[in-house]
Amino acid sequence: GAGVSQSPSNKVTEKGKDVELRCDPISGHTALYWYRQSLGQGLEFLIYFQGNSAPDKSGLPSDRFSAERTGGSVSTLTIQRTQQEDSAVYLCASSLVWGGGAVKTQYFGPGTRLLVL
Amino acid sequence: AQKVTQAQTEISVVEKEDVTLDCVYETRDTTYYLFWYKQPPSGELVFLIRRNSFDEQNEISGRYSWNFQKSTSSFNFTITASQVVDSAVYFCALSSSKETSGSRLTFGEGTQLTVNP
Numbered sequence: 001g002a003g004v005s006q007s008p009s010n011k012v013t014e015k016g017k018d019v020e021l022r023c024d025p026i027s028g029h030t031a032l033y034w035y036r037q038s039l040g041q042g043l044e045f046l047i048y049f050q051g052n053s054a055p056d057k058s059g060l061p062s063d064r065f066s067a068e069r070t071g072g073s074v075s076t077l078t079i080q081r082t083q084q085e086d087s088a089v090y091l092c093a094s095s096l097v098w099g100g101g102a103v104k105t106q107y108f109g110p111g112t113r114l115l116v117l
Numbered sequence: 118a119q120k121v122t123q124a125q126t127e128i129s130v131v132e133k134e135d136v137t138l139d140c141v142y143e144t145r146d147t148t149y150y151l152f153w154y155k156q157p158p159s160g161e162l163v164f165l166i167r168r169n170s171f172d173e174q175n176e177i178s179g180r181y182s183w184n185f186q187k188s189t190s191s192f193n194f195t196i197t198a199s200q201v202v203d204s205a206v207y208f209c210a211l212s213s214s215k216e217t218s219g220s221r222l223t224f225g226e227g228t229q230l231t232v233n234p
């Protein structure tokens with residue numbers, strides 16, 4: 001079946017502009033994660049959605065970052081007033097619902113490469 | 118807090134050599150899961166293996182094998198008879214089994230493996 005898809009693949013923007021990154025998870029996966037991969041910080045967790053529960057936003061680096069998930073499927077990560085340090089690859093992953101104490105495997109999309117000039 | 122350490126930043130081998138990628142983890146949780154992902158030059162993270170903390174059996178999948186030792190908090194990955202196509206960055210990751218944090222992954226810094234013909 002189809003894997004996790006992300007769009008756009010690449011995004012170049014000017015400092016101060018807002019950007020939206022989209023993630024379409026694997027069908028049937030109710031858990032969705034955003035991570036950021038940058039040269040200085042490695043792979044970092046940003047935010048986690050599980051079904052209709054309140055998202056875990058503990059990894060968001062600042063209040064310029066927000067994310068939503070509509071209809072329990074597609075998610076959008078928004079970065080307002082972008083800064084050069086926001087340049088990174090933003091990765092989305094999805095998994096089956098966590099349950100019974102069993103961690104589920106996350107499957108990743110190809111990522112969005114963001115460059116802030 | 119959880120932590121994953123991949124001390125080998127870069128490894129370069131000649132094709133057909135065996136190579137072991139080291140992973141050491143730290144966690145206070147008694148139930149946890151360990152993962153290996155491969156990131157080829159295309160950028161997508163590809164899932165390789167998942168192991169839970171109660172299963173210390175080593176696993177072999179073709180040319181890949183994994184050695185999990187709780188006594189040393191290590192989860193090492195060996196590629197036998199390496200091939201040029203194995204060239205990639207390999208990430209070790211850790212996830213605990215706590216509902217409040219979902220299945221978020223804590224990644225190591227990654228090991229860049231280059232297999233030369």
